[in-house]
Amino acid sequence: MTSGISGVPREWQAAVARRDAGTAWRLLTPEAQRRYGSVKGLRGALARLALDSHGPSGWRLVNTDTQGSGTPSTFLYLLVEKRNLRPAGAVVVHSIADGSADGRVDPVPAATVRILEPAARATVGVRPRLRAAAGSPPAYAVVRRDGEIQGGVGSIRDADGWDTPFYDALKPGPALIVAVEEDGGGRLAYGSVRVTIR
Structure with a gap:
């Protein structure tokens, strides 16, 4: 498509x-x-x-x-x-x-979504907390050198408030986590953080 x-x-x-x-x-x-x-x-x-x-x-x-x-x-x-x-x-x-x-x-996406956790340049465990400073849970993607996987924050959330990650994407090594929010009028905002999965 x-x-x-x-x-x-x-x-x-x-x-x-x-x-x-x-x-x-x-x-x-x-x-x-x-x-x-x-x-x-x-x-x-x-x-x-x-x-x-x-x-x-x-x-x-x-x-x-x-x-x-x-x-x-x-x-x-x-x-x-x-x-x-x-x-x-x-x-x-x-x-x-x-x-x-x-x-x-x-060419001008809306204002940036600020990702609160993990911190920039963080080294995170296998279950990083994925949370953004937004009113509703945004979509997100994990970008690696060999591809990207999309999903939704909160769609696989455990009782402790932490999201179960995309295990195929969050394997050890560098990754870029991208949060994306839609304002209801077709305008998209995004924010990203570079992490190393250990």
């Missing part, structure tokens, strides 16, 4: 890097186009929208919100550096879930 739009974040990244305002404009959602006003208005913002990668990186799909084929859908892609799993930027791709390459980008 996402194969048709998986290239959209790369197209956006390339257009912004080239400062190609015309191509970047065509990739924007109508709402984002209204925010920038015109191709000229977007051109003035391209330097701010450039993604901050300090080494080889790749786009990782960390959240999908869809009701099935042919419905409006959103996909949160995170640009993650391959060596150290540092997030270098994000875009939300809006599409109709039909497998076509018609995705449109909102």
Whole structure:
């Protein structure tokens, strides 16, 4: 279902890097186009929208919100550096879930979700507490060098208030835990923390 739009974040990244305002404009959602006003208005913002990668990186799909084929859908892609799993930027791709390459980008996700535990650069046990400073439990993804797994905080919660982890994802080694929250109006917020699972 996402194969048709998986290239959209790369197209956006390339257009912004080239400062190609015309191509970047065509990739924007109508709402984002209204925010920038015109191709000229977007051109003035391209330097701010450039993604901050300090080494080889790749786009990782960390959240999908869809009701099935042919419905409006959103996909949160995170640009993650391959060596150290540092997030270098994000875009939300809006599409109709039909497998076509018609995705449109909102390059400005909403305000960051602040992850409270574990602390940044933490070394955690096999059952890390996954909690975010948000009113409702957010979705989350665990990004590793060999892939990513998505799930929901609280969906596998034990009586002690700790979440049973995705055992396939939380194996020993470095990981990036990403929390994602939707505001009800289609705006996605995310936060991340780099951890080492011991």
